[in-house]
Amino acid sequence: GTTADVKVALMEIHNIGPCKLFDTAGYDEEGKLGQKKLQKTHNIVKESDLVIIVIDKQAGSDEVNENEVIQLAKKRQKNVLIIQNVRDNSPIEISTYKGLPSLQINLNNKSNYTKVIEFIQTHGIQKKKPAVPLLPQHVLGPDKTVFLNIPMDAETPGGRLLRPQSKCQEFCLSNFTSTFAYRMDLVKGRSKNSKVREAEKKRFQDAIERIKPSIVITDSQAMDLVGRWVTPDKFPNVQLTTFSIMMINQMTDGQLPRFIKGLETLKTIKSNDKILISEACNHDRLTDICEDIGTKQIPDKLKKKFGNSIVIDHAFGREFPYDKLREYSLVVHCGGCMIDKQKMCARLDDCIENNIPITNYGLLLTYLNSPKALKRVTKPFAN
Amino acid sequence: GTTADVKVALMEIHNIGPCKLFDTAGYDEEGKLGQKKLQKTHNIVKESDLVIIVIDKQAGSDEVNENEVIQLAKKRQKNVLIIQNVRDNSPIEISTYKGLPSLQINLNNKSNYTKVIEFIQTHGIQKKKPAVPLLPQHVLGPDKTVFLNIPMDAETPGGRLLRPQSKCQEFCLSNFTSTFAYRMDLVKGRSKNSKVREAEKKRFQDAIERIKPSIVITDSQAMDLVGRWVTPDKFPNVQLTTFSIMMINQMTDGQLPRFIKGLETLKTIKSNDKILISEACNHDRLTDICEDIGTKQIPDKLKKKFGNSIVIDHAFGREFPYDKLREYSLVVHCGGCMIDKQKMCARLDDCIENNIPITNYGLLLTYLNSPKALKRVTKPFAN
Structure with missing residues (x-):
């Protein structure tokens, strides 16, 4: 050759x-x-x-x-x-x-x-199984509204929406379901000034009360706020998930349970273990200006939980360290919207074959913010 | 050379x-x-x-x-x-x-x-004037919502939103303004069965009452319904425009008045005049299945008004008949979202230089449906 x-x-x-x-x-x-x-x-x-x-x-x-x-x-x-x-x-x-x-x-x-x-x-052509829908039927309908929380930060490209946001809206609209897109102010929501924080919380909760959505889908990085602001007590009829959970479920044809199972490993992680953070996108990582999910938020939270000697590696874009997988105690993957389904499934299958637990950005950030909220964000996709 | x-x-x-x-x-x-x-x-x-x-x-x-x-x-x-x-x-x-x-x-x-x-x-580098914003300041704000009517048809590509819709949402969100995306059912809205028609009208008007938007932006092809359903009597605080009007105003750095002026020509058009319909995109035109704006809806309405001997030519995509412009009594242009600003402005300047009136999809469809509504759809951009 x-x-x-x-x-x-x-x-x-x-x-x-x-x-x-x-x-x-x-x-x-x-x-x-x-x-x-x-x-x-x-x-x-x-x-x-x-x-x-x-x-x-x-x-x-x-x-x-x-x-x-x-x-x-x-x-x-x-x-x-x-x-x-x-x-x-x-x-x-x-x-x-x-x-x-x-x-x-x-x-x-x-x-x-x-x-x-x-x-x-x-x-050569196999009969394809029908694709898993982006969102389940029970949140859709001509009188229902899907609430999209899109906080935006310095890394957010201008002039268009991100792929999961655009895909989600197209999917909802094609199912005659309305979408409400809202920008939360992360800085205000996390402010040390309680007045500023409460005002931002009120604006968000007022919007939900007015819109009465069937589900709130948030950028994973806002789970610290959304998890506390959209509780089942306050909004019993509003389901909750993240864009990255929604995407990974569809990209793997409904294998979300595998990524949920991956979280169990967190109970046995040791302080010198290696964790791989795999993000399918190649955007600029402005770690200093904004809290980049893959290089800042997740590593910070993992170090807080498991100590500073935990080793964190990254794989960005279309590359994935198939040959080094066995070194890792856990793989944390993004929603995978920038690669194709086949590549995403190959990564998942490699983890399965090598017995490497794999989980997802949205799942991990939810779990680390509030283990209680985990059931909530995965429930929309439970059969 | x-x-x-x-x-x-x-x-x-x-x-x-x-x-x-x-x-x-x-x-x-x-x-x-x-x-x-x-x-x-x-x-x-x-x-x-x-x-x-x-x-x-x-x-x-x-x-x-x-x-x-x-x-x-x-x-x-x-x-x-x-x-x-x-x-x-x-x-x-x-x-x-x-x-x-x-x-x-x-x-x-x-x-x-x-x-x-x-x-x-x-x-070589000229100081650039600040770009004209996609939407004016007075419809924006953290407690305001922009209502997007996205009817979708057989020509609508799957998996993402159209460019003006995606751009508009990104613009609104970056200005901390919420968007509500709604899919009107054109078939039901135009049904001969008054019950079906009224139910679709009610669903739409209920959504507007619930959302209380600062402005409704619609796909031009739905102006026949939206113009009658969102009247100033019923919704005095709701402004109205189309995606194509919004786009052409930004693509030409605020030269919308030129396109409004182009409509005056409609008073003097003669039955054998030639009209050029110019659409910057190259999508499949499924004239039989759905009412394509450029090849079906606008020509039908023009023929109804000026008779069948009116001559209608088309220019699709990146080509524009600079050298044949003088043959036309009127140019009707789309929002221009698929070409760059410079190309759009070159087309406009050529029309101006050759004294050829030019107008826009959204403006023309509004005018032909209801001349009264014209002032309404252009008002948001009036200084």
Whole structure:
């Protein structure tokens, strides 16, 4: 293989829809670099819906690495197809190879390409489960309103809403449900001056009383205030959650319980344990000006609870330390709105496979602010 | 010149900020193709904040075309700089050329590039007027709510809000103003069954009574319903406008009065006149399934008013028929949220220069539904 990096192409394929195609290195290369390329291929297998292995019949194939890829794909419940490239003009044949659907075809002949697509359409596309909705049915309806608390800070980009906020509103509106977007003043709400603090609390609670929302969804970083201001005593008919909890539930097709379970680890964390904070976004982290969630708020709270010798690592953007996962006692993940579902699920599956507990920004911040509130923020998604 | 198409680069330049750079063809080419390239250069001049003319001192320059470009730039109040490329190592000199700041420099020497940037920073950057806000101050405030009517139809993309909706919400929230997003059911609201119609009207009016917004902003296509349902009699404290009116006012730095004036032409339109409908976006137009604003709703209403022999042309996306403008009795433009301000202003300036009246989607739909309502939808932006 001469492909060192994975090549990516976006494409719309008829009868399949929008696709993200990855072209990986061949896995028949020896040495350290070959191993590195193979690792990359494994990571891509984990993030794919469909794995197509292309074998050159004449050149033969590396059976050991091939089996490893196939086993990994099967373990992760990916669909696997084989395409055997034949150089002569022998007829196109669909057989099986290692029990997998296999097409024998001359790939150098461009007129065969539609046959390849047909093969993929027939054998490669799994019936998809219906996607888990962003919000459950019981908070939706033409006379209901979803309350969005959007505090904004110095890191908030101008000119548009953040993705979870925009997605949530589009979802609500398409379900004929109104949304009320409110900006809480975090500085005032956390002020040491009780008059300032109480005035901000009153403004917020007045808005909720006026709007009578079915649910309040807040930016995770405001859970310290929202958790105390929207209590079940005061607002028995108002449910509560965070954008990051809402997102992670949808991004993992409803596997929120797994992230809730991850919190149990907090009872056994030792002072020298390593915790990985994984955030799918690559924004500027203005730790000095505002309280960045991933680099300031969560680390501060963890250190307060477990002491300063706790080790906190970060993974930002599209990278995730698959190969170092076992070092960590806990992974804390954001809502994942900036990566695709497949990548988010690959991260979750890797944690499961390695027995590494994983939890979520909104869940952790809720739990650390008030363990009592935890049940509250997850209840909307309980079946 | 060998550059046929205009080359575009996006760049962030220190002390200037984000820039869109256009590299045009030289204007010294003769013949029909040369004329075409010159026309493209003229269009780019119209859409620029700063025009830099690069002259090769040894090769000389085409004085006629050069003067034309300079005159056009001056007429459109663009800043113009001259860079004279000298091939020897003579010292860098800032002089004037045709009364314009002019830098003599060897552009083949890369170490001179910072000098070029300094020259542009010193002589090329106009003090910008403060941008016109998206909404006026009097509808904003921590206890005020802006009501957004978002009907959605088959053309509405899923997963996010439209740009004007997202921009408007971000603007309101950054000003600590709440937003209430509501989806009106157009089919029910326009139903022939009066019970269905009245129920939808009641749901809408109840929401407004509950929310007590400072302003209702609606998708233009719902003006037929909103204009009748949000009357000053029923809601004296609620102002009213459309997303497209809000956008065009900001995109043209407050030149909404020009678009209001364009409506006067409707009194003198003759049955064979040509009208140009210009929409900056390139979405699918599902005229059969839903009432597309640009290709169905506006043409239908114009034909109803002026007869079927009225000629209606369309310009979609980033193209605008600068060279055919004089054929039209009226230009009807969308809010322009999918092009940049400079391009929108260039279109407006071309209409002004050619004495072609121009108006806007929201204004026209309001006027054709109820001339009385026109004052209402423009009042929020009146000084």
